Amino acid sequence: MSTGRPYHHGDLRRAVLAAALDVVASDGIGAISLRDLARRAGVSHAAPAHHFGDKTGLLTAIAAEGYGLLADALAEAVPGDADALRELGVRYVRFALAHPAHFEVMNRPHAVDGADPELLRQRARAGESLRGGVAGVPAERRGDPDQAVLAAWSLAHGYATLCLSGGIPAGADPAGTFRSLTGLLFSGPAME
Amino acid sequence: MSTGRPYHHGDLRRAVLAAALDVVASDGIGAISLRDLARRAGVSHAAPAHHFGDKTGLLTAIAAEGYGLLADALAEAVPGDADALRELGVRYVRFALAHPAHFEVMNRPHAVDGADPELLRQRARAGESLRGGVAGVPAERRGDPDQAVLAAWSLAHGYATLCLSGGIPAGADPAGTFRSLTGLLFSGPAME
DNA sequence: CGGGCAACTTGTCACTGACAAGATTGCTCT
DNA sequence: AGAGCAATCTTGTCAGTGACAAGTTGCCCG
Numbered sequence: 001m002s003t004g005r006p007y008h009h010g011d012l013r014r015a016v017l018a019a020a021l022d023v024v025a026s027d028g029i030g031a032i033s034l035r036d037l038a039r040r041a042g043v044s045h046a047a048p049a050h051h052f053g054d055k056t057g058l059l060t061a062i063a064a065e066g067y068g069l070l071a072d073a074l075a076e077a078v079p080g081d082a083d084a085l086r087e088l089g090v091r092y093v094r095f096a097l098a099h100p101a102h103f104e105v106m107n108r109p110h111a112v113d114g115a116d117p118e119l120l121r122q123r124a125r126a127g128e129s130l131r132g133g134v135a136g137v138p139a140e141r142r143g144d145p146d147q148a149v150l151a152a153w154s155l156a157h158g159y160a161t162l163c164l165s166g167g168i169p170a171g172a173d174p175a176g177t178f179r180s181l182t183g184l185l186f187s188g189p190a191m192e
Numbered sequence: 193m194s195t196g197r198p199y200h201h202g203d204l205r206r207a208v209l210a211a212a213l214d215v216v217a218s219d220g221i222g223a224i225s226l227r228d229l230a231r232r233a234g235v236s237h238a239a240p241a242h243h244f245g246d247k248t249g250l251l252t253a254i255a256a257e258g259y260g261l262l263a264d265a266l267a268e269a270v271p272g273d274a275d276a277l278r279e280l281g282v283r284y285v286r287f288a289l290a291h292p293a294h295f296e297v298m299n300r301p302h303a304v305d306g307a308d309p310e311l312l313r314q315r316a317r318a319g320e321s322l323r324g325g326v327a328g329v330p331a332e333r334r335g336d337p338d339q340a341v342l343a344a345w346s347l348a349h350g351y352a353t354l355c356l357s358g359g360i361p362a363g364a365d366p367a368g369t370f371r372s373l374t375g376l377l378f379s380g381p382a383m384e
Numbered sequence: 385c386g387g388g389c390a391a392c393t394t395g396t397c398a399c400t401g402a403c404a405a406g407a408t409t410g411c412t413c414t
Numbered sequence: 415a416g417a418g419c420a421a422t423c424t425t426g427t428c429a430g431t432g433a434c435a436a437g438t439t440g441c442c443c444g
């Protein structure tokens with residue numbers, strides 16, 4: 001037909017993922033249209049379906065990729081650091097701010113297929129990275145360690161979410177601000 | 193025409209809002225369809241538009257209502273309580289768990305008209321309730337009070353969000369769990 | 385070389401949001 | 415009372431969307 005472009009795209013999957021991340025980052029999940037993504041990639045409207053099945057499949061792939069990136073980021077934490085929990089939190093916040101679109105999709109259970117094997121796999125990886133990072137702490141920490149993890153996770157997740165939704169002024173160095181925030185948590189072994 | 197039902201619904205606005213909250217609570221914002229809401233209310237497909245303009249208008253109304261409810265909840269806090277921040281946090285978490293649909297819509301900037309006067313009004317009310325509750329604290333608290341508010345807000349917001357998205361086991365008494373979590377924050381005037 | 389498979393296309397259908405124009409109702413003002 | 419009037423709701427319509435079906439292209443491997 002001589003349209004100028006080849007019949008096969010080459011890496012349509014990546015192209016669609018990238019376009020989807022752009023849209024999510026600028027206009028949110030609700031603005032995603034498979035047909036629009038197809039247009040951006042220069043393919044026919046039904047081409048993306050072959051790679052992702054349907055819209056849920058596309059978002060699930062993004063979420064899985066996001067958990068993979070998060071797992072990598074958490075795994076970089078120095079094992080055995082006494083401040084492991086704090087550093088993991090900082091990495092969590094940094095991940096969210098560096099990959100806002102992934103982060104948004106990851107936190108939309110309704111938009112994703114929670115039973116997808118790849119999603120479960122990457123999420124499990126992230127969980128392992130987290131546990132691995134925490135495991136190193138000397139355990140002289142008082143109190144319930146599960147509670148400490150929960151508090152740190154809530155703080156990091158809440159801070160990141162508020163930054164992204166614009167609820168927070170968001171200074172020049174959000175991650176640094178978060179780190180100082182954690183100073184209010186676990187301020188020392190002597191408490192109560 | 194004798195369709196059995198009257199031409200005027202009576203309180204279509206409330207009916208549509210209620211139906212929308214049901215849908216959001218069970219299937220998320222993405223599952224909302226104006227036409228479906230109209231069917232549920234037993235009116236024609238274009239009736240809701242008269243009350244809300246468009247989909248964004250509907251979601252904006254929900255968010256505004258949510259901020260109003262939040263403002264009311266925060267205003268109940270005892271002024272002058274030394275643990276004001278903690279109690280405000282507990283109320284924030286309770287609000288989120290009691291009104292998950294409102295909470296979800298409130299945290300979707302892209303789905304809402306951020307310039308809507310009613311939304312701004314209710315959000316300002318919530319802000320005032322918050323500041324009013326915090327103002328009572330004796331100020332013997334060390335450190336930056338803004339930072340303390342930010343930490344408490346992040347913790348409450350993160351905990352509530354994680355509870356709602358299913359990321360947290362969510363025991364029998366989430367609000368109580370949160371209260372004990374705050375024990376790790378501001379654990380006493382002597383820190384550092 | 386030829387079968388087979390993955391990638392992509394065209395075509396279609398029901399559904400949705402938004403808008404326009406008309407019908408109905410209740411309220412107000414005289 | 416009754417005429418106007420504005421709010422409420424209806425019907426009709428259009429482009430855009432997601433999902434599916436069936437056909438086409440191009441590549442790889444036996």
